[in-house]
Amino acid sequence: MSPHALDDFFAVIPAGGVGSRLWPLSRAGRPKFLRDIAGTGATLLRSTYERLEPLCDASRVVVVTGQAHGDEVRAQLPEVTTENVVLESEGRDSSAAIGLAAAIIERRHPGAVIGSFAADHLISANARFRRAVTEAVRAAREGLIVTIGIQPLEPSTAFGYIRAGEPLEILGAPSARQVEAFVEKPKAATARRYLASGEYLWNAGMFIARASRLLEELAAHAPELAAGINEIADAWDTPQRDEVTARVWPTLEKIAIDYTVAEPAAKKGALAVIPGFFGWDDVGDFAAVSRVHATASSNEHPLDIIGDADRVVSYEAGGIVVSETDRIIAVAGVPDIVVVDTEDALLVTTRAKAQQVKNLVAAIKESEHPEVL
Amino acid sequence: MSPHALDDFFAVIPAGGVGSRLWPLSRAGRPKFLRDIAGTGATLLRSTYERLEPLCDASRVVVVTGQAHGDEVRAQLPEVTTENVVLESEGRDSSAAIGLAAAIIERRHPGAVIGSFAADHLISANARFRRAVTEAVRAAREGLIVTIGIQPLEPSTAFGYIRAGEPLEILGAPSARQVEAFVEKPKAATARRYLASGEYLWNAGMFIARASRLLEELAAHAPELAAGINEIADAWDTPQRDEVTARVWPTLEKIAIDYTVAEPAAKKGALAVIPGFFGWDDVGDFAAVSRVHATASSNEHPLDIIGDADRVVSYEAGGIVVSETDRIIAVAGVPDIVVVDTEDALLVTTRAKAQQVKNLVAAIKESEHPEVL
Numbered sequence: 188m189s190p191h192a193l194d195d196f197f198a199v200i201p202a203g204g205v206g207s208r209l210w211p212l213s214r215a216g217r218p219k220f221l222r223d224i225a226g227t228g229a230t231l232l233r234s235t236y237e238r239l240e241p242l243c244d245a246s247r248v249v250v251v252t253g254q255a256h257g258d259e260v261r262a263q264l265p266e267v268t269t270e271n272v273v274l275e276s277e278g279r280d281s282s283a284a285i286g287l288a289a290a291i292i293e294r295r296h297p298g299a300v301i302g303s304f305a306a307d308h309l310i311s312a313n314a315r316f317r318r319a320v321t322e323a324v325r326a327a328r329e330g331l332i333v334t335i336g337i338q339p340l341e342p343s344t345a346f347g348y349i350r351a352g353e354p355l356e357i358l359g360a361p362s363a364r365q366v367e368a369f370v371e372k373p374k375a376a377t378a379r380r381y382l383a384s385g386e387y388l389w390n391a392g393m394f395i396a397r398a399s400r401l402l403e404e405l406a407a408h409a410p411e412l413a414a415g416i417n418e419i420a421d422a423w424d425t426p427q428r429d430e431v432t433a434r435v436w437p438t439l440e441k442i443a444i445d446y447t448v449a450e451p452a453a454k455k456g457a458l459a460v461i462p463g464f465f466g467w468d469d470v471g472d473f474a475a476v477s478r479v480h481a482t483a484s485s486n487e488h489p490l491d492i493i494g495d496a497d498r499v500v501s502y503e504a505g506g507i508v509v510s511e512t513d514r515i516i517a518v519a520g521v522p523d524i525v526v527v528d529t530e531d532a533l534l535v536t537t538r539a540k541a542q543q544v545k546n547l548v549a550a551i552k553e554s555e556h557p558e559v560l
Numbered sequence: 561m562s563p564h565a566l567d568d569f570f571a572v573i574p575a576g577g578v579g580s581r582l583w584p585l586s587r588a589g590r591p592k593f594l595r596d597i598a599g600t601g602a603t604l605l606r607s608t609y610e611r612l613e614p615l616c617d618a619s620r621v622v623v624v625t626g627q628a629h630g631d632e633v634r635a636q637l638p639e640v641t642t643e644n645v646v647l648e649s650e651g652r653d654s655s656a657a658i659g660l661a662a663a664i665i666e667r668r669h670p671g672a673v674i675g676s677f678a679a680d681h682l683i684s685a686n687a688r689f690r691r692a693v694t695e696a697v698r699a700a701r702e703g704l705i706v707t708i709g710i711q712p713l714e715p716s717t718a719f720g721y722i723r724a725g726e727p728l729e730i731l732g733a734p735s736a737r738q739v740e741a742f743v744e745k746p747k748a749a750t751a752r753r754y755l756a757s758g759e760y761l762w763n764a765g766m767f768i769a770r771a772s773r774l775l776e777e778l779a780a781h782a783p784e785l786a787a788g789i790n791e792i793a794d795a796w797d798t799p800q801r802d803e804v805t806a807r808v809w810p811t812l813e814k815i816a817i818d819y820t821v822a823e824p825a826a827k828k829g830a831l832a833v834i835p836g837f838f839g840w841d842d843v844g845d846f847a848a849v850s851r852v853h854a855t856a857s858s859n860e861h862p863l864d865i866i867g868d869a870d871r872v873v874s875y876e877a878g879g880i881v882v883s884e885t886d887r888i889i890a891v892a893g894v895p896d897i898v899v900v901d902t903e904d905a906l907l908v909t910t911r912a913k914a915q916q917v918k919n920l921v922a923a924i925k926e927s928e929h930p931e932v933l
Contacts, residue, residue: 211888517907518909519907520914521913524908530887532888533889534891535899540876547873550875550890
């Protein structure tokens with residue numbers, strides 16, 4: 188195999204998570220990854236797929252998603268065959284989702300390198316993204332667990348960070364560095380210090396590794412989970428798939444892959460990071476939607492409008508209006524507002540308080556109208 | 561006639577004005593006075609009528625309104641006969657509206673006292689209101705122009721004020737005082753001074769006078785307008801009504817009665833004021849709607865809800881939500897918000913900026929969707 192080819196590389200796209208801080212745009216029945224949240228003209232899932240396609244054709248893309256979204260995912264990704272869409276009867280978090288995909292791929296293609304990329308993140312400069320992935324795959328072939336950390340453009344307090352250590356001097360992966368630590372979302376002053384130091388990258392939750400290495404880490408740090416995954420994977424391409432999956436899957440521990448693979452690997456010096464010099468956002472709340480929309484539209488209008496701007500009238504107003512109905516929306520005297528107008532639900536908040544939408548969602552769950560979630 | 565009877569008293573209810581700062585609740589086709597803006601269970605027009613009914617039966621109530629609202633006004637006030645509903649082909653302001661009503665009443669009932677009461681104000685303590693009107697009628701019989709000024713409960717900057725002077729010592733109207741001056745809406749510090757002095761009353765735009773006295777003032781200060789009104793009134797109860805009205809009415813000067821009657825009368829010491837000890841609000845904007853609603857509901861919840869409260873979910877939110885649709889409305893992280901959700905239009909502003917709604921209405925007039933006004 189040529190060192191430039193990525194024939195051994197498989198992309199795993201976990202397409203889960205409701206994105207409840209993006210309610211009422213993101214709903215249980217139509218979650219964030221099935222929406223064109225950023226107004227790019229494509230759903231986040233489709234964009235994720237198209238970004239990866241030049242690296243691995245459709246036969247090497249595996250999507251893990253909920254049973255309820257299977258039809259919509261297949262409609263969005265007609266190139267991906269049914270055997271490469273793994274349907275979960277219920278969400279068991281990222282260790283189970285990515286672990287099962289890794290185990291299935293390893294059985295079908297021993298020695299494969301997999302990369303996991305969330306279906307609901309927004310990335311610009313796709314060529315730079317692929318350059319980083321290519322380096323990551325080469326480092327992964329050396330037996331490392333590899334992540335891609337985003338070079339910060341501002342002292343964001345919305346993301347976790349990765350502290351990068353010494354260069355690793357890997358052939359074909361010149362920018363690979365040791366990961367010293369993961370750090371939680373910082374306060375503003377700390378975030379400014381991180382940015383100034385040049386040693387911190389945003390944690391975008393991307394992991395690249397040989398499937399077998401990832402499963403080794405999982406076996407070491409979550410042995411019951413790993414055993415369950417292997418039991419399902421053994422049955423996957425056999426007539427026993429449904430029976431075994433139905434029995435084992437619901438018993439798997441719900442735990443993020445950060446805790447079962449990434450952090451343990453970092454602790455023993457087996458985690459590498461490739462700095463990524465591309466725009467990235469997890470579009471986690473409406474402040475992020477406003478942020479990515481403002482970047483995309485490159486205008487300085489204080490009120491961003493997603494939808495038909497002819498039906499929005501404003502006076503001394505800033506923030507973001509998302510219009511999904513044909514109603515007139517009039518906004519006055521609000522310097523930082525979020526208005527999301529959908530057929531059956533209306534949200535009003537501010538970018539500064541956009542995280543509080545999760546409290547509203549919790550309240551609606553307990554209300555007489557949980558059907559709008 | 562017994563001094564306690566008010567058989568010579570006629571109520572004039574000018575029912576005009578769109579209430580554009582209350583858009584999208586108040587619309588051109590369904591203005592404020594035809595709405596239950598305060599959530600009392602009755603339209604403001606109906607409430608105005610019922611408040612006056614114990615003083616003068618339906619045969620002595622004259623409503624002046626736009627042709628477009630004639631049917632709705634008659635539906636709201638079935639007791640009022642067609643001959644007592646004066647329809648304007650176009651709005652010509654309060655001097656023309658009240659002046660024409662006065663001239664018609666004077667011809668039908670020479671010597672009548674009329675009182676003019678806007679159709680779109682909110683009043684509580686109706687018995688106290690009627691006590692004040694009764695005193696005002698008695699003072700009017702003495703040849704005075706009389707207004708009712710509201711005893712302020714707080715240093716409001718939303719209303720104009722009346723500076724009260726010496727007691728007038730009129731038999732049957734013991735609280736009547738001379739009006740020294742009208743003053744414009746004050747700044748906060750001035751309003752506090754007014755309140756502390758005890759000499760200032762809110763100008764509620766209520767005027768009581770003999771019809772003939774009012775027409776005299778009008779003739780003195782707006783002679784062309786008065787001549788036009790008299791020409792129409794002469795023809796009113798004849799077959800020439802439509803021809804004369806169509807020719808003369810559109811030529812009448814548009815001017816508020818404050819300038820043609822009240823202020824000139826005040827200047828020459830012919831204006832009396834009766835202090836009114838009742839709740840009053842002109843419900844001019846959504847800050848006022850919130851104010852009167854909070855008073856009515858007597859609860860301290862920071863978010864007032866007009867509409868189905870079961871469909872409103874809030875977190876750290878204050879202000880007012882008006883819901884006319886069956887959508888879920890979710891509001892978070894906004895300490896002072898106004899949300900008005902109607903079928904074809906949505907308004908978001910704050911109580912502090914509620915006056916800016918008129919700027920939105922102006923913008924919508926110029927937009928592609930003036931039909932929502």
